Amino acid sequence: MRSVKSRTIDNARSRLLNYKHKAEGNGHSSRLPCSPEDLMLRILNAMVDQYLELRQPLTQQLDRWQHALLDPRRPFKNWFALLDSRIELRKLDSLYEEQRDALQELRDHIVDTHDGSDSGDGRAKDLLLVRTNDVMEHISRVLNHARRLEASLESAVQIHFSAMAHRTSEIMRTLTVITALFMPLTLITGIFGMNFVEMPLLKHAAGFWITMGMMLAIVIILLLYFRSQRYLEDKASKRRD
Incomplete structure (x- = not known):
């Protein structure tokens, strides 16, 4: 079975209807x-x-x-x-x-x-x-x-x-690193948010800045540790490569 309108069939029919016998010495004409x-x-x-x-x-x-x-x-x-x-x-x-x-x-x-x-x-x-x-x-x-x-x-x-x-793995790794950085900070803020009358550094004049410095030091130490364990990719070095 074939379609009613077939370009291949129509072309073959046209070539057969217009066929002329090969002239003598003409080797380029097709045969029937x-x-x-x-x-x-x-x-x-x-x-x-x-x-x-x-x-x-x-x-x-x-x-x-x-x-x-x-x-x-x-x-x-x-x-x-x-x-x-x-x-x-x-x-x-x-x-x-x-x-x-x-x-x-x-x-x-x-x-x-x-x-x-x-x-x-x-x-x-x-x-x-x-x-x-x-x-x-x-x-x-x-x-x-x-x-x-x-x-x-x-x-x-x-x-x-x-x-x-x-790409999803990269996003999850970034979120994991951010979570790991904020976990100790959340712990510190939770401890200092307790309703105790006497607490270390609570009444100290520089207690706030000591606590902030300690939190910053924790973040820096964690970043250095993650970098040493290759948890963080150096995008700048990847661009240079």
């Missing part, structure tokens, strides 16, 4: 199909070549999606289009896998029925076998390209989620 199988292979080859022409725009679209997936400044939102493209690649893979299997059966039939003679029928089968191998090679190219695109698409999605997980 020698059999229905030959005509079928020509039409199928033209259809496959149309998909080969789509490789460049498909690759460019995939490159744009990869950049969008890995852009940290803008969250990727075009997930439905990405999923639709993956579904279409799967359909293309399945379609051409079936076509390659069918052509493999046709080639096996041609080889099994070929008697190896140099008669006209034998030469026609040789040409048909050559054309079948050529169409199968084109189909294999489309299959390989579709599978490469699908693998690249899945890799880009995996890298996207890995980058999101890494």
